[in-house]
Amino acid sequence: MSDVCGDELVDVVVVGGGPAGVSAALAVGDAGAEVLIIEREDRLGGVLKQCIHDGFGVLQYGERLTGPEYAHRHVAALKCRQTQGGQIRVMTGAYLHSLRRDGTRWSIDLITSQGIQSIGTAAVVMATGCRERTDRQIYLHGDRPAGIFTAGQAQRLINIDGVMPGRNVVVLGSGDIGLIMARRFVLEGARVQGVYEIQSTVSGLARNVAQCLEDWNIPLHLGTTVTEVHGRNRVEAVTVCPVDGSGLPDHNAAERIPCDTLILSVGLIPENDIIADLGLPLDSSTGGPAVTQDRETQLPGLYVCGNALTVYDLVDYVSECGQAAGTAATRGATTARSAAAPSAHASAGPVETSGDIGQMVPQLLDLAADQPPVFFFRVKRAMDKATLTISRGGVQVESRRLTYLRPPEMIRYELRERAWAALRRNPGPISVAVEAADGS
Amino acid sequence: MSEQNGRPRRRPAPRPSVTPAGVRRVRRRLRRGGLGSLGCDALNGAVHLTGVVGRWDDRIRAGYIAASVRCRGVVNDIAVSGITEPAMTVPRVTDESLAGKAYDIVVVGAGVVGCAIARELSRFDLRIAVLEKEDDVGVHASSRNDGMIHPGFAPPPGTLKAWFNATGNRMYGDLARELGFQFDRVGSIVLFRSWWLRLLLPIMRLRAHQNGVDSPRVLTRGGVSRLEPNVTARQHGGLQFLSTGIVNPFEVTIAFAENAVQNGVEFHFETVLTGVELEMSGERRQIRSIRTNRGVITAGAVVNAAGSWADAVASLADDRFFTIHGRRGVDAVLDKQLSSTQHHALSMPDLLGSGRTHSKGGGLIPSIDGNLIAGPTAEETPDRENYATTHTEFTEVRDQLSLNDAVSSEFIITYFAGVRPATFTEDFIVERSIRVRNLTHVAGIQSPGLASAPAIAVEAARLAVESLREERGAEMGRNETFNPIRPARIDLSRLPLAERAVLISARPDYGQPVCRCEDVTEGEIRDALRSPLGVCSLDSIKRRTRAGAGRCHGGFCLPRVLEIIHEETGLPLESIRKKSGDSYLVLGRTKKIQRAPTHV
């Protein structure tokens, strides 16, 4: 993998070498443009490197791979493309420091152990992943001892560094990484007292509840939260409390559970600080900026994909998202080279969501595109039957029955050709709605 | 903004001993306050309270009643049924590593005050040691505060607080240059809650004059909003103090300590003073040696800068004349995104206030690192090292957010608690012991203790050296090699990219980011581990570099920081701690490889 020196120009720069970024770069390579991946760590793979459990790539490869296996296939594809003369370059140990618009180009400053580098490019694909919500963000109170970790920290410490962050564990929050780590702790010989979730439903996937908790007899306590941490130096106990309908703890029913470790799995936040610095507003429901089906933001030539855009539940969707961004960025970059960039936004309209849709990408539709868009959304509440309707200017162009909808699960919906054609034709605002169908 | 030019007035003399009439008056007032069952007499010039009450609040109330007469201090031995005051946490280690060491001066406590004193003392040609029970400097009050360098207007005229605060404030500009810490005179605005507060302006001007503080500028409502467009609409103008500054309190503490080390002072961490050996020197007693968990040390003079436990140290030297009571304060830290929404430190005190507490009303203050800090609250606590936060206090802190219309509680990234070491007389104690010739007390240093620390240090060092001179009958020599300059730490996030590039070419690890939220590189973490105080816990690194202090709280960088600590110090991961005590971060290896027993 080659080095890049001095100020230079590339067609597309991809920031982040996780599954989203690598998929984006592969797509750029396939389209025949030159691409540079910038990765902060010393290896590609992103967070997959520490996900040693299986279940990755079911849709894409029809196999249940582990995270590192999945990442390895990606990197192998990248190497293969490179040997075939593809202009894909990778810089690891390189950190995107800042990004700014320079006329029709983007200018990027990188920090590496060789120094500072500036790179000019027509298109930037941000694939910086997500970070975990912390104890302070959920207003956890009490002492501040050692022994409070996010599930991702614990995952990295156990799976990569080979050390045990704890032996007697309480898990707060039922996000997927928390469920997976509850099982991991048990496999490593630790005791897991239980998983405590403030909400009345689990926030992780049903299959993880079955495979990670039920199969290992780890108790799950819904409608219960940790209200206080005890221990000056190392965690000694936590107080757990059931909560009432409005989320307020019932202190009379508090219980003190001795433990040495508290693991938090209370949500993921798309990593978009650099984008926020550019003044792009973030969608409060997804945590990422609004994008078109090409994953282009409202700043022409700036694309966001993967978990930086919205937190997906399947890596296959992350890769699909990356690929869409890479393909579009190439198109954008090559047209930008030949003429003044005709931004997709000239023809993009906002999509309004209603009913039980909690979050959705894309938030903007480029109506000039020939390909029908694919929607990814989550619902706000569990429904066994529901109807998805898509309309424009009050005219319904699509109506579909959906079954078994659960808030943790991302729903992928590919618009049919006919509906897309109708949507493009009609005037007026575009809306997408999910309504529960009879009785659910 | 400007340095303060106001003339400092003379330093007030220490408070006098209580008179028998004073003791009688306290007894009467206790009776009137429904606390007549309590005992009250004089002890070492202080009012001494004994007895039992049912509530902590009553114990505190009795203390303040006692302090309403002129006295050196209040020794409050009132027990509260059902409450045992938690003891001081002490290091686990015991060894003899310091046994037989002899120092001219030993400073007990490495908060900002002890460290500043150590640095002042290092101007002399003396053997000096600082004992600190924690694993680093500034672990207690000195890293758990608002970082504000008050102008000196708030303390009542004629108090040591007023004098040291105004004098200390004036010293900060030069100190920041010498010691290489960040300091910014951002100024502060005290907002008026009602229009009629303007009628008090002549009194306020007089107070500024008495305290030696530059006269504040009087701002109209419109004047305030021009300076601070996001300020609350509830204000009716205010007073602007140009000399108010902000610092990172921990950086200041380290800077004093590192400069002291450069100039020959020894710091001994996880070393606690546990006893004092007294001997007679003529008419008076003096300390011959001190006991620690690491052996007995001889000391020519001792400075008590033990913060929350200064009364315990005084008691070990059989010199009780004050009692410390902890007053907790909780602060919330807001995201850096808000840094451009406010420039001055803002507060809107309830001047008529219910008089419920003795600490100022708090406010919303820019931090030197670009965050905003809301708080602090004030609540009496029996537990002087209780830094747990509670939901109630947290809700109270959030009220301060209403000072700035651009902020809201979603921007809170963290919150913390500190404990103020308050005395009942509410003034600083900076004096030589009356009973023990070679002991100097620096106690009750609550807010504005950080602002006052430089001035307190000059005085405390003078007193300690004076006690040594008396004994030896000779002037103390100057330290010929004293160097007041401490190089600032390299903080890449503050440098333009071109300058970063130059540094990276010499040290490639400055080009390896570790903490993305706060933009901290591997090189800076290694620098902290190689710094003069020789610290190696996770929190020490965080306080020095801000690694792990940002939005994600170390979500990504913690494992990497542990690795770097391991590489630099050779400590196995299982031995790396978050802070003092048994705060181990990892509890063993995953797959312990059981070695087959070897037969000999």
Ligand SMILES: Cc1cc2nc3c(=O)[nH]c(=O)nc-3n(C[C@H](O)[C@H](O)[C@H](O)COP(=O)(O)OP(=O)(O)OC[C@H]3O[C@@H](n4cnc5c(N)ncnc54)[C@H](O)[C@@H]3O)c2cc1C
């Ligand atoms: C701790 C954690 C554990 C997870 N575990 C699972 C799991 O077990 N199963 C699962 O299905 N999903 C898991 N997820 C979700 C997972 O993130 C996605 O499935 C998938 O890995 C996301 O891919 P991505 O490429 O969008 O992001 P990531 O895989 O996170 O990749 C982002 C990459 O960008 C790099 N980067 C970020 N900022 C910069 C910058 N400024 N300059 C240069 N490089 C930068 C990062 O180093 C990283 O390599 C986990 C997420 C987290 C945070």
Ligand SMILES: Cc1cc2nc3c(=O)[nH]c(=O)nc-3n(C[C@H](O)[C@H](O)[C@H](O)COP(=O)(O)OP(=O)(O)OC[C@H]3O[C@@H](n4cnc5c(N)ncnc54)[C@H](O)[C@@H]3O)c2cc1C
């Ligand atoms: C919430 C809050 C906000 C504040 N805000 C401000 C502000 O904005 N501006 C301002 O000027 N001031 C402020 N203050 C006050 C300021 O923090 C203190 O005045 C100052 O830090 C006191 O420093 P110190 O060195 O006396 O105490 P400490 O920092 O507590 O140091 C004392 C040290 O002595 C050690 N010690 C004690 N006993 C022993 C023993 N027996 N052996 C060995 N070591 C011992 C302790 O471990 C401790 O490290 C605030 C305080 C609080 C709590």
